[in-house]
Amino acid sequence: MYQPNTIIDHIANFTSQRDTELLAFSLLKSVSNMMNCSSTKIITINKKGDIRSHISFENNHCVVNKTSVEIGGVLRRTFEHMNESSLEAFTLKTKTGYSIIRLLHHDRKSEQFLIINLQGQMGKDHAYILSGILSIYSNFITLLNESQTDELTGLANRKTFDSAISSIFNALPHDYDNVENERRTQNEITAQERRKFWLVMIDIDDFKRVNDKFGHLYGDEILIHLAQIIRSNFRDEDLQFRFGGEEFVILLSAENQMRCIQIIERFRRNVEEYQFPNVDKVTVSIGVVEFKKGTFHVTSIDYADQALYKSKKSGKNQVTFFEDMVSQGIAKKSDIPGGDVDLF
Known part of the structure; x- marks a missing residue:
């Protein structure tokens, strides 16, 4: 039987986390x-x-895979069965023992399952302890998600953006095309390191006029519908935030600027063609900048904001890339590179 003080230590450890991924690791x-x-x-x-x-823990190491992962047909059917039957727990007999499957968390976007692989059946004492720990985990992750989610739209909120964008910046791959002393050959650079990220800032055109004419309840309804369009047009791995008021931010992964333009233009057209309730037409202006390791992330936000302002000033309902503004001579990059900035 596990000692109570050790159980409390484990609970204290994973409830000290403020990041959902770290919480899952713990x-x-x-x-x-x-x-x-x-x-x-x-x-x-x-x-x-x-x-x-897909987060796994084996041999005292956690491995995270956010790309396409295949799971066995038996496990997938078990998830479907649990969903259809509203089951929170299921035990599956395997060739090497047993898989204990527990529904950890679910919301309007996803479901999260815990799979425990054992050589033998789980005893009653362990099952009791596990149920208690998972109840605490479920309550804690609900509170954590609520604190990080915009109540109206369901997207991540500004508070989450401020903390997430710094973490993402630190994890970005180097810009190997521009690093002067980089000696690795192009063949040695991995596909992951070649990934490009784009900071996309979106603002609803003439939103104040909508609020003044129809009232804030209709304005809120437009924000809710726009959030739904954002979810349907961007992938789950593209981080989506309500930045504040009628402004939204997406951190988009795309292999090059051409692909990025295609994705964002499709989104802009879908907003323009969407039948919003009580309002004839809603459009958005968009500013975009490539999110690089070589540019401090606060500076990248300013670049995207400059591009957004250019879209507004040029007639609205359009997309502007900061890089195009630089090449046209109507904007310039900061003299302070990301690597030279120390926060305190």
Whole structure:
């Protein structure tokens, strides 16, 4: 039987986290240590049935995979069965033992399952402890999500943006085309390192006029519908924020600027063609900048804002790239590179 003080230590550890991914790491480690599992994993699936993330803990190491991951047909059917039958727990007999499957969390976007692989059946004491820990985890992640989510639109809020954008910036790959002392050949640079990211700032055109004419309730309804369009036009891995008021920010992954233009222009047209209730037409102006390691992230936000202002000034309902403004001589980059800035 596990000692109560050790259980409390595990609970204190994972509830000290303020990042959902780190929270998942901590939970997997705690469960693995307490249950003596061969492996544990957390799988998150969106409403379309696609895997959003796959976090596994084995040999005292966590591995995260946010790309396309295939899971076995038996496991997928088990998830579907649990969903259809409103089951929160299911035990699956395997060739090597048992898989204990627990529904960790669900919301309007996704479902999260915990899979514990054991050589034998779980005892009653361990099952009781596990249920208690997962109840605490579920309550905690609900509170964490609520604190990080904009109440009206359901997108991540400005507070989350401020903390997330710094973490994302630190994890960005280097801009190998512009690093003078980079000696690795192009063949040695991985596909992950070649990924490009784009900071997309979106603002609803003439939103104040809508509020003044129809009232704030109709204005809120437009914000809700626009958030739905954002979710349907961008992938789950493209981070989506309500930046404030009628302004939204997307951190988009695209292999090059041409592909980025295609994605954002499709979104702009879909907004223009959408039948918003009580309002004849709603459009958005958009500013975009490539999000690079070589440019401090606060500066990148300013660049995107400059591009957004250019879209507004040039007639609205259009997309402007900051890089195009620089090439046209109507904007210039800051003299302070990202690597030279120290925060205190």
